Amino acid sequence: MSLLNIIEIFGIAFFTVTGAIEAKRRGMDLVGVFVIAFITAFGGGTLRDVILNRYPLFWIAKPEYIVGTLILSIATSLVMKFRHIKLSDRAIIVPDAVGLGLYSAVGVAYTIQTGVSFPVAILMGVITATFGGVLRDIVCNEVPVIFKRGQLYATCAFASSIVYFLVRTATGDHISATAASVMTATILRIFSVKYDITLPL
Amino acid sequence: MSLLNIIEIFGIAFFTVTGAIEAKRRGMDLVGVFVIAFITAFGGGTLRDVILNRYPLFWIAKPEYIVGTLILSIATSLVMKFRHIKLSDRAIIVPDAVGLGLYSAVGVAYTIQTGVSFPVAILMGVITATFGGVLRDIVCNEVPVIFKRGQLYATCAFASSIVYFLVRTATGDHISATAASVMTATILRIFSVKYDITLPL
Amino acid sequence: MSLLNIIEIFGIAFFTVTGAIEAKRRGMDLVGVFVIAFITAFGGGTLRDVILNRYPLFWIAKPEYIVGTLILSIATSLVMKFRHIKLSDRAIIVPDAVGLGLYSAVGVAYTIQTGVSFPVAILMGVITATFGGVLRDIVCNEVPVIFKRGQLYATCAFASSIVYFLVRTATGDHISATAASVMTATILRIFSVKYDITLPL
Numbered sequence: 083m084s085l086l087n088i089i090e091i092f093g094i095a096f097f098t099v100t101g102a103i104e105a106k107r108r109g110m111d112l113v114g115v116f117v118i119a120f121i122t123a124f125g126g127g128t129l130r131d132v133i134l135n136r137y138p139l140f141w142i143a144k145p146e147y148i149v150g151t152l153i154l155s156i157a158t159s160l161v162m163k164f165r166h167i168k169l170s171d172r173a174i175i176v177p178d179a180v181g182l183g184l185y186s187a188v189g190v191a192y193t194i195q196t197g198v199s200f201p202v203a204i205l206m207g208v209i210t211a212t213f214g215g216v217l218r219d220i221v222c223n224e225v226p227v228i229f230k231r232g233q234l235y236a237t238c239a240f241a242s243s244i245v246y247f248l249v250r251t252a253t254g255d256h257i258s259a260t261a262a263s264v265m266t267a268t269i270l271r272i273f274s275v276k277y278d279i280t281l282p283l
Numbered sequence: 284m285s286l287l288n289i290i291e292i293f294g295i296a297f298f299t300v301t302g303a304i305e306a307k308r309r310g311m312d313l314v315g316v317f318v319i320a321f322i323t324a325f326g327g328g329t330l331r332d333v334i335l336n337r338y339p340l341f342w343i344a345k346p347e348y349i350v351g352t353l354i355l356s357i358a359t360s361l362v363m364k365f366r367h368i369k370l371s372d373r374a375i376i377v378p379d380a381v382g383l384g385l386y387s388a389v390g391v392a393y394t395i396q397t398g399v400s401f402p403v404a405i406l407m408g409v410i411t412a413t414f415g416g417v418l419r420d421i422v423c424n425e426v427p428v429i430f431k432r433g434q435l436y437a438t439c440a441f442a443s444s445i446v447y448f449l450v451r452t453a454t455g456d457h458i459s460a461t462a463a464s465v466m467t468a469t470i471l472r473i474f475s476v477k478y479d480i481t482l483p484l
Numbered sequence: 485m486s487l488l489n490i491i492e493i494f495g496i497a498f499f500t501v502t503g504a505i506e507a508k509r510r511g512m513d514l515v516g517v518f519v520i521a522f523i524t525a526f527g528g529g530t531l532r533d534v535i536l537n538r539y540p541l542f543w544i545a546k547p548e549y550i551v552g553t554l555i556l557s558i559a560t561s562l563v564m565k566f567r568h569i570k571l572s573d574r575a576i577i578v579p580d581a582v583g584l585g586l587y588s589a590v591g592v593a594y595t596i597q598t599g600v601s602f603p604v605a606i607l608m609g610v611i612t613a614t615f616g617g618v619l620r621d622i623v624c625n626e627v628p629v630i631f632k633r634g635q636l637y638a639t640c641a642f643a644s645s646i647v648y649f650l651v652r653t654a655t656g657d658h659i660s661a662t663a664a665s666v667m668t669a670t671i672l673r674i675f676s677v678k679y680d681i682t683l684p685l
Contacts, residue, residue: 105430111482113437114430128334133530135539137336145400159484199547216623221417223426225625229507229516236515281513283561306631312683314638315631329535338537346601360685422618424627 089260090127090140090188091147096181097123098151100174101218102158108222116155118218123151125214130189130206134196172275178215179238179271183264185211186242190263191256200247207243211267212236234274237281242267290461291328291341291389292348297382298324299352301375302419303359309423317356319419324352326415331390331407335397376476377469379416380439384468386412387443388461392451401448408444412468413437435475438482443468491662492529492542492590493549498583499525500553502576503620504560510624518557520620525553527616532591532608536598574677580617581640581673585666587613588644592665593658602649609645613669614638636676639683644669 101122105115124141131139141147189210193203212228212235219226228235242263250259273279302323306316325342332340342348390411394404413429413436420427429436443464451460474480503524507517526543533541543549591612595605614630614637621628630637644665652661675681 108430110430111438112484113435113441113482117437118430132333132534133541133544139334139336142334142399142403145402148402148406156484163484198544201547201550202544205550220421220622220625221427221430223421223424223625226623229510229512229520229623234515236519237513240515281515283514283558283565309631311631312639313685314636314642314683318638319631333534340535343535343600343604346603349603349607357685364685421622422628422631424622424625 085256086188086191089184091150093181093184093188094123094147094151095154096177096184097214098154099158100178100181101214102155103162103174104218104222106159106162112156112159115159116152118221119155119158120148120151121221122214122218125217126185126189126210126212127214129213130192130210133209134193134198134206136192136196140192175271175275176268179268180264182211182235182239182271183242183267184260185214186239186267187246187260187263190243190246191250194247194250203247204240204243207246208236208239211239211243234270234279234281238267238270238274241270286457287389287392290385292351294382294385294389295324295348295352296355297378297385298415299355300359301379301382302415303356304363304375305419305423307360307363313357313360316360317353319422320356320359321349321352322422323415323419326418327386327390327411327413328415330414331393331411334410335394335399335407337393337397341393373476376472380469380472381465383412383436383440383472384443384465385461386415387440387468388447388464391444391447391464392457395448395451404448405441405444408447409437409440412440412444435471435480435482439468439471439475442471487658488590488593491586493552495583495586495590496525496549496553497556498579498586499616500556501560502580502583503616504557505564505576506620506624508561508564514558514561517561518554520623521557521560522550522553523623524616524620527619528587528591528612528614529616531615532594532612535611536595536600536608538594538598542594577673577677578670581670582666584613584637584641584673585644585669586662587616588641588669589648589662589665592645592648593652596649596652605649606642606645609648610638610641613641613645636672636681636683640669640672640676643672 098119101119102115104122105118110118124147127140131137186207190203190207192210193206216226216228219228227233245266246259246263249262250256253259299320302320303316305323306319311319325348328341332338387408391404391408393411394407399407417427417429420429428434446467447460447464450463451457454460500521503521504517506524507520512520526549529542533539588609592605592609594612595608600608618628618630621630629635647668648661648665651664652658655661
């Protein structure tokens, strides 16, 4: 198992849990929770792979990803049912931001392997990181959080994709580039929510 | 023409009619009715084929599928216009459930051919059966029926995909596996609506 | 650069501007404007290429398309911010109709190259022309304009795809077929909006 796989698995775990929490908050049953968690965790990477024509898709050859997502969905449902956890909107901001940074790194890393240009690599980082959440919100019939004014979200994925690309190009080191990417996304996202930072344009 | 094609055609016909009825109930014109019927009937199989990299897509090499869907859409529009049929929500439950069982069977059958693992085969059965309806509801700006609490829907596709897989593996017979799949989806769906059966979790 | 590329670039420019205007009217920031403009301009062609298995996607090998869309999005945002332009719903009807005709032509032209049947070619023209707008409306959580009763929209793409196919087949000339396609879409769309023309069925 490569380092990239391990980072990917952490990203999947983070997004599965945030997806499952969102679905559970909307009162869905286990099948709904699993499907929403799956879409959130795999939607962005699937779109990236389809756009880049990378087959088999990153999760098709790995049934353990599907089974793992199912187990995490059941666990999240059980915990939320029996612990009566009331989760506010804010509760998923940090795990979501960590997932955002991990997925930006994975997205840019995969895309670099295919030898495409810098703008495409950054765009694929952003798509990998944000599109699962966009699909989740579309399916739940909401305006995707990414497009709501007044918070940086896609901008965080954009910034952390660029940071990953720069650190990776400068040092050639995957781990430090991923760490920088995750830190960028998390810090930028938390600051944005806390101090209401928005883009001037 | 293979047996699988014939089952596929029945599934397409069922979902085309349910899609056309839904579009007509929302007051759409013929082009809208055709597009919604097309998305409902071909959306799930298209996503399955894109995920599995099965090209050409199952309907690209078959213009008769497109023409047939157009004719069925016109027929449904005409019947609903001149017979002034008022269709309740319940009217499409049985044809929709039959389509669900047929598509689950087709989805699992195609996926088995590509030699992927059991979890992927079941997931593809569910996607083939449900995703056309998900797309239809997304395009009509509704929360997809699949995610509404209080009814089994994806669960029916899930159960009938597993039933198809088991009967097919045990007997090797495509017809009896399909029949079992359709019966599972239809009975489970009707019982769920009639007796308000829901998942415990 | 081929003639088809030049027509494609004009289509991209038209749809980028209409997408950016729509996003700006909803109060989105620059990242949101760029993403919506990108989805509007590239969504239909991307779906067409994925369905036809034409890789690399038409924009992957052309980073200048991505950069150009970004520059146009910034320019549109700046103009709308500092000129305080209030754009009515009607303001984008003509550029949108021109884009519709251009994209129908490009969609049919690409599809003819792959040697598929007439119904598929027309369907791909319609998908190329309309699906970017469908995705834009879905992401903004609206019923896609294409499905609202009382205006011809998909019908315009349908008519101009057929006109392109016929003129191209009759004359073999790409330019006159494109001109006829654009005129068909624009005239039909303007008449439909002005005189409330709808389909009888």
